[in-house]
Amino acid sequence: MTERRHELHRFPWQVRDSGLLLLVVAAGVVLVASVAQTAVAGLRDPRIAVAFGVLIAFGEVLRLNLPGDRETVPIGMAGALAYALLVRVGDHPAQHSAGQVVTVTTIGMIVGALPHLAVGRPAKVGGMSIRLLCVACVASIFRPLAGNEAVVRDWGLAFSLMTALAVVALLLEAVLTALMRVDEQRARFRVALVDEMRVELPLGAAVGASALLIAFAAEVMGLAALAVFTAPLLVTQVAFRRYAGIRATYLQTVRALAKVTEIGGYVEPGHSERVSRLAVAVGRELGIHEPELLELEYAALMHDIGQLSLADPIPGGATVLVSRQDQQRIAELGADVIQQAQVLGSVAEIVRRQNEPYRGVEVAHEGYRGRPGQPGSHGVRLDGEPSRPPLSSRIIKAANAFDDLVGSSLDPGRAAAAVQQLRLDTASEYDPEAVEALSRVVNRRSVIQL
Amino acid sequence: MARLSWSARLYIGAVVLAAAAVIIHGPFGDLRWWRTVAVLGLLLVVFESTATLLRPRQLAWSPNSSSTLAAAVLLGPVGAALVGACTMFGMRRGPSAAQRAFNTGMMALSAYLAGRVFVAVGGQVGIPDSASSARIIGPFAIAAVVHVVTNHALLAGVLWLTSDRDFAGRHAPLGVSIKLIASDLGYGAFGLLIAAVWSVTGVFAPVLILIPLFVARWAVAQIAEQQQAYEATVGALCQAVETKDLYTRGHSDRVSRGSVMIAREIGMRGERVEAIRYAGMLHDVGKLGVPTKVLQKTGKLTEEEYAAIQLHPMRGLDIVREIGFLDEALAGIMHHHERIDGRGYPMGLAGDEIPEFARVLAVADAFDAMTSTRSYRGARQVEEAIAELRKWSGTQFDPAVVDAFVAAVKRDGWQRPDPPGPPMIAADDLAAIAAQDHDDPSAPLRVIDSLP
Numbered sequence: 001m002t003e004r005r006h007e008l009h010r011f012p013w014q015v016r017d018s019g020l021l022l023l024v025v026a027a028g029v030v031l032v033a034s035v036a037q038t039a040v041a042g043l044r045d046p047r048i049a050v051a052f053g054v055l056i057a058f059g060e061v062l063r064l065n066l067p068g069d070r071e072t073v074p075i076g077m078a079g080a081l082a083y084a085l086l087v088r089v090g091d092h093p094a095q096h097s098a099g100q101v102v103t104v105t106t107i108g109m110i111v112g113a114l115p116h117l118a119v120g121r122p123a124k125v126g127g128m129s130i131r132l133l134c135v136a137c138v139a140s141i142f143r144p145l146a147g148n149e150a151v152v153r154d155w156g157l158a159f160s161l162m163t164a165l166a167v168v169a170l171l172l173e174a175v176l177t178a179l180m181r182v183d184e185q186r187a188r189f190r191v192a193l194v195d196e197m198r199v200e201l202p203l204g205a206a207v208g209a210s211a212l213l214i215a216f217a218a219e220v221m222g223l224a225a226l227a228v229f230t231a232p233l234l235v236t237q238v239a240f241r242r243y244a245g246i247r248a249t250y251l252q253t254v255r256a257l258a259k260v261t262e263i264g265g266y267v268e269p270g271h272s273e274r275v276s277r278l279a280v281a282v283g284r285e286l287g288i289h290e291p292e293l294l295e296l297e298y299a300a301l302m303h304d305i306g307q308l309s310l311a312d313p314i315p316g317g318a319t320v321l322v323s324r325q326d327q328q329r330i331a332e333l334g335a336d337v338i339q340q341a342q343v344l345g346s347v348a349e350i351v352r353r354q355n356e357p358y359r360g361v362e363v364a365h366e367g368y369r370g371r372p373g374q375p376g377s378h379g380v381r382l383d384g385e386p387s388r389p390p391l392s393s394r395i396i397k398a399a400n401a402f403d404d405l406v407g408s409s410l411d412p413g414r415a416a417a418a419v420q421q422l423r424l425d426t427a428s429e430y431d432p433e434a435v436e437a438l439s440r441v442v443n444r445r446s447v448i449q450l
Numbered sequence: 451m452a453r454l455s456w457s458a459r460l461y462i463g464a465v466v467l468a469a470a471a472v473i474i475h476g477p478f479g480d481l482r483w484w485r486t487v488a489v490l491g492l493l494l495v496v497f498e499s500t501a502t503l504l505r506p507r508q509l510a511w512s513p514n515s516s517s518t519l520a521a522a523v524l525l526g527p528v529g530a531a532l533v534g535a536c537t538m539f540g541m542r543r544g545p546s547a548a549q550r551a552f553n554t555g556m557m558a559l560s561a562y563l564a565g566r567v568f569v570a571v572g573g574q575v576g577i578p579d580s581a582s583s584a585r586i587i588g589p590f591a592i593a594a595v596v597h598v599v600t601n602h603a604l605l606a607g608v609l610w611l612t613s614d615r616d617f618a619g620r621h622a623p624l625g626v627s628i629k630l631i632a633s634d635l636g637y638g639a640f641g642l643l644i645a646a647v648w649s650v651t652g653v654f655a656p657v658l659i660l661i662p663l664f665v666a667r668w669a670v671a672q673i674a675e676q677q678q679a680y681e682a683t684v685g686a687l688c689q690a691v692e693t694k695d696l697y698t699r700g701h702s703d704r705v706s707r708g709s710v711m712i713a714r715e716i717g718m719r720g721e722r723v724e725a726i727r728y729a730g731m732l733h734d735v736g737k738l739g740v741p742t743k744v745l746q747k748t749g750k751l752t753e754e755e756y757a758a759i760q761l762h763p764m765r766g767l768d769i770v771r772e773i774g775f776l777d778e779a780l781a782g783i784m785h786h787h788e789r790i791d792g793r794g795y796p797m798g799l800a801g802d803e804i805p806e807f808a809r810v811l812a813v814a815d816a817f818d819a820m821t822s823t824r825s826y827r828g829a830r831q832v833e834e835a836i837a838e839l840r841k842w843s844g845t846q847f848d849p850a851v852v853d854a855f856v857a858a859v860k861r862d863g864w865q866r867p868d869p870p871g872p873p874m875i876a877a878d879d880l881a882a883i884a885a886q887d888h889d890d891p892s893a894p895l896r897v898i899d900s901l902p
Binding site: 155159202203205206208209210212213216217219220221224228229231232233235236238239240242243245246247248249250252253254255256257259260263302305308309337338339340341342343344 | 578579583584639640643646647649650651654657658659661662663665666667668669670672673676677678679680682683684685686687689690691735736738765768769770771772773774775
């Protein structure tokens with residue numbers, strides 16, 4: 001119901017998830033063509049096909065979630081790419097077609113997804129389609145060349161060609177995934193692509209190298225290469241899994257501990273969580289990259305942590321209603337707490353400056369000078385010109401004020417009034433850019449929530 | 451490093467000389483052979499130079515043996531020794547000249563021995579092809595074991611002679627050594643992989659194989675970094691929670707340490723020890739839900755106030771519930787004020803019904819409260835607090851946990867927050883202040899109408 005209404009405001013090709021639909025359709029077309037071709041030509045080298053199918057299924061079982069809700073399948077991808085790039089197994093030339101590669105990959109993926117479905121983890125069709133398209137792309141270029149005399153003879157040529165194709169496949173995966181994220185999360189494409197590359201690059205390099213190794217080693221070791229050369233990638237994957245686990249726990253812990261202000265009665269229930277969600281959405285709207293988005297999220301979650309140091313809770317917890325000095329004191333105390341951790345330096349800075357007017361603070365304002373010995377970091381630059389607080393601080397300032405005015409209310413009228421109130425103050429207090437971005441986020445949300 | 455004893459110098463000299471002796475006699479191969487030596491040697495230098503990327507305490511990643519073992523297959527014993535000797539070109543800062551000389555000799559010697567054993571048990575030296583690669587697996591495994599064992603034996607010798615644990619930058623405790631040996635063996639296996647694809651990809655073999663490994667190392671470094679950041683952040687936030695109560699400063703941190711001591715003593719596995727560490731840090735976050743004036747009240751508590759205090763473990767659970775901990779840690783936080791005799795709160799569980807984590811936390815919690823300064827009394831001596839724990843052992847505390855804790859404290863000591871001594875306020879005023887503390891068994895909370 002809500003979705004339909006939402007869709008009325010947009011052209012058909014702008015409909016949310018249209019990108020996903022397009023991807024799935026494209027993958028479907030490729031798949032149907034491949035299966036048809038394989039059916040007509042018959043399955044070549046069934047033993048090899050089964051071995052790679054098993055490897056791909058195994059990889060799919062060991063899916064990995066990287067930070068930022070990214071699903072990757074390193075071993076499955078390496079297996080599929082290796083199958084596409086295979087020249088020989090032992091002394092036997094590999095003669096399977098591109099269609100067969102796609103068919104085997106799909107069957108492997110589906111079989112590997114079954115255990116996940118059995119325990120109630122749905123298959124992410126988008127990610128699967130992207131992987132399938134990448135593999136199809138590599139296979140359709142390399143399979144016709146695999147029997148070519150020049151490729152078989154000239155080892156250097158084969159090596160360069162295969163390396164280039166592996167790189168192309170992984171780049172294509174990054175581009176398609178970024179496009180999907182633009183669609184899902186309303187990120188900007190360039191920002192999404194850079195983030196995607198940054199996260200995927202290390203693991204992608206390992207996947208590409210393993211794919212090449214499996215393809216080459218199969219010439220010497222036969223099908224045993226599949227098992228043996230998956231081992232390094234398995235080690236890598238285990239390390240990444242632990243890394244992702246710690247990242248997730250970290251975020252959960254900060255979220256949980258940010259709630260202590262609520263339980264202590266310092267702020268309204270849900271305030272930190274709402275401010276952080278809003279701030280992250282605004283930050284994404286303004287094209288902030290993921291690492292800084294994470295810092296923004298931490299800072300937004302902990303922006304009121306300084307209230308713990310107050311003897312008595314502020315009534316209702318609304319920091320927008322207390323005096324500027326008190327606000328600044330809370331921000332300073334909070335920043336001090338975060339500074340203790342020593343690892344979140346920029347988060348502390350964001351929290352410290354969350355109340356400053358977006359144009360920066362004039363030197364004349366007493367009490368804003370910051371601490372002695374640290375000129376420049378507290379609103380006043382060394383040359384006496386006011387320095388603007390970091391963008392993240394400005395976003396939190398707007399998001400915090402908005403939530404203080406609206407709270408957990410879902411009333412769009414109230415939200416619009418709050419945005420209007422923030423707009424009136426954009427001359428000096430709130431960053432107009434942040435307020436406009438916030439307004440867009442809030443509008444979108446109220447349309448969906450209606 | 452302290453000055454080396456004569457016996458240690460002699461030992462190091464002997465190792466280096468032996469390595470030089472086996473190399474000098476050859477035989478060496480042709481130009482191709484030397485090129486392979488150079489590539490594998492370079493590889494070893496890369497390993498050696500990047501070895502400090504990780505702190506040794508976290509995980510020992512030393513893939514050096516993969517290049518020497520590959521050399522044993524591709525080049526034979528002398529080539530392996532030459533590759534091992536490339537350790538001297540490692541660009542890692544830190545090792546002294548003596549350490550570097552010893553490491554070089556040790557690697558060369560163990561690589562040579564591994565190469566000899568490989569040949570002796572029927573391994574065929576040279577680039578393996580599709581026919582021979584399966585046949586060298588057995589000999590290779592034996593050679594890898596010999597390599598690692600020789601390595602560690604030589605290392606143990608020098609550690610024994612210098613009694614310097616940090617010699618060669620490695621740790622001596624047995625558990626760590628076993629892990630090291632296991633990881634060295636694992637890395638050794640990659641030597642076989644390098645040798646196996648050498649026939650197809652030549653010098654690219656190590657590059658391709660190492661990319662996943664280096665990425666894994668990078669991830670492990672990230673893990674260590676994140677873990678540290680995580681701990682620091684949790685610590686800072688706990689401290690913020692503690693600002694509410696002046697006297698409990700550092701309490702969470704010490705309870706955490708105490709719980710870990712107990713957990714290790716009773717032989718919990720590593721993952722659970724980690725979990726109890728965080729449970730210790732977070733066990734009192736629920737106190738935030740208790741009004742400050744109740745927490746710091748010196749007189750008798752009303753029943754409502756007592757109820758508010760009894761609720762704090764539940765509040766704590768509310769806060770930490772969504773963190774992806776082991777469920778055990780959550781149960782520990784919720785039940786850390788239960789008593790063995792069933793008279794604790796919030797559930798009144800007794801005996802074995804109380805989760806193990808909670809029984810551990812309870813002891814560490816009470817012990818730290820007793821050895822810290824309170825308004826009404828000075829910090830107790832450790833012996834005094836231990837006597838107190840023993841007194842309540844069986845009624846309030848699990849006797850097994852108390853025993854474990856006492857044993858651990860006797861062995862490792864206890865870092866107390868304050869020196870034992872008189873209370874912080876004058877003795878005259880003391881009579882006016884009631885002695886009560888929700889964590890201290892000897893000064894229980896007093897409630898106006900005693901509970902039935």
